[in-house]
Amino acid sequence: MDYGMIGKIDKAKRYAQERKRIHLNAMTVTFEGENNNHNVVYKDGEWQCDCDFFQTRSRCSHTMALEMILDGLVPESAIE
Secondary structure, three states: OOHHHHHHHHHHHHHHHOHHHOOOOEEEEEEEOOOOEEEEEEEOOEEEEOOHHHHHHOOOHHHHHHHHHOOOOOOHHHOO
16 A cells, blocks of 8 residues: 555544534435335435425434434534
């Protein structure tokens, strides 16, 4: 492995430990559900999910799971 890559790996490890430096702006995720797949979008501090539950409650198991996984990477205002 070349020295340049070794430096990048060390820097990546440091960034991974300094989560406060990371700000998630947008992403799209597909959940493989037991019955259907569901698409979840996070954009501009807002969650969207195509499941029926989210349509009436603006929150669902898919968005809550992502909030847990992304703890500290999405603003508190996106978690209500």
